[in-house]
Amino acid sequence: MVVFGIGGWTGRAAASQTADMPHDHHDHDHAHALLPPDPALRVKALETVLTRKGLIDPAALEEIIDTYQNRIGPRNGARVVAMAWADPEFHRQLLEDATPVVADLGFFGRQGEHIVAVENTEDVHNMVVCTLCSCYPWPLLGIPPGWYKSDAYRARAVREPRKVLADFGVTLPKETSVRVWDSTAEMRYLVIPRRPEGTDGWSVDDLAALVTRDSMIGTGLAKLPTTPEAPAA
Amino acid sequence: MMTTTESGPASAPEPVFSEPWHAQVFAVTVHLNETGCFDWPEWAARFSKTLARNGLNKELDGGDDYFLAWLETLEKFMAETGRVPPDQAHAVKAAWEQAYLTTPHGAPVHLPADQSSISSTSA
Known part of the structure; x- marks a missing residue:
């Protein structure tokens, strides 16, 4: 198996014309014995032709990869959830229309999609899929x-959500109904998990540390506080 | 089979892209969308069709097969809209293969700068 390091030949600004070695920890003076995998070469071919036609800019590709690899992640959503837990007015606005509220925090959909926040309660547990x-x-x-992204989740989340939740180690009371939201290109959902008991007065940062990615998809719950004493706000 | 790994913001994250080409094909697509080549619902509709078709033969695990479907969708999309005709894509891919095979180990791999040399290389 050929292992390519992130930031190696595919991630460079000049990738359309120049590529670093996929295994540059060796410096023997011989030709490459190993080609990059076939799909990697197909991507390079697309990228090269599109760059030559002026349809893409390799520097922009690098920026996009850096953004999604390093700057965007579940911590953004965790902050939004924590703010909703901590601030009733923010909570109200978020549930009313999340798109402008999260955009104000710098979290806006580059593909023009709307964000909808759905809140878990004692009665309803929300779960998100894209079928x-x-x-x-x-x-x-x-x-x-x-x-x-797997067929298994995409098919089963709607058909048997409680079994899927059980696979994730989540068991809900029988009285709690499960609502499954099917995302689209235009509409994406953020689950606001239930706030754990014993977190009164916690700061947004401390609350955000309890919010897992899976809890915001609905396949997990927020973490419980590990110490009985709340940390200083 | 689904994994049940709990991975929140505070725990060690899984790699965002497990292969560099996954990142690259993702970025090319997002960039084309952002520069107005197509809108995202159009992309999602095409990609959904590919996933549905590929999922008929085997259960997709959301890993490599997911990005292979992504790449297949982008190639077809670019071919159908005339932006990257298949013969051009094949020629440039062959030129890259040739460049990799003939570049000494340790040196950056370059494509011949001249378009005509790509054609001759791939002929």
Whole structure:
């Protein structure tokens, strides 16, 4: 198996014309014995032709990869959830129309999608899927995990959500109904998990540390406080 | 089978892209969308069709097969809209292969700068 380091030949600004070695920890003076995998070469070919036609800018590709690899991730969503837990007015606005509220925090959909916040309560547990492909609130959660994109999850989340939740180690009271939201290219959902008991007076930062990615997809719950004493706000 | 790994913001994250080409094909697509080549619902509709078609033969695990479907969708989309005709894509891919195979180990891999040399390389 050929292992390519992130930031290696595919991630460079000059990737359309120049590529670093995929295995540059060796410096022997011989030709490459190993080609990059076939799909990698197909991507390079697309990129080269599109760059030559002026349709893409390699520097912009690098920026996009850096953004999704390093700057966008579940911590964005966790902050939004924590703010909703801590601030009733923010909570109200978020549930009313999340798109402008999260945009104000700098989390806006580059693909023009709307964000909808759905809140878990004692009575309702929300869970998110994209049955057609893999639509996901990128600005808040980053790139979806592999399981979110799998046929198994996409098919089963709607058909047997409680069994899927059990696979994730989540068991809900029988009285709690499960509502499954099917994302689209235009509409992405963020689950506001239930706030754990014993967190009164916690700061947004401390609350955000309890909010997991899976809890914002609805396949997990927020973490419980590990110490009985709340940290200083 | 789904994994049940709990991975929140505070725990060690899974890699966002497990292969560099996954990141690259994702970025090319997002960039084309952002520069107005197509809107995202159009992309999602095409991609959904590919996933549905590929999922008929085997259960997709959301890993490599997911990005292979993504790449297949982008190639077809670019071919159908005339932006990257398949013969051009094949020629440039062959030129990259040739460049990799003939570049000494340790040196950056370059494509021949001249378009005509790409054609001759791939002929």
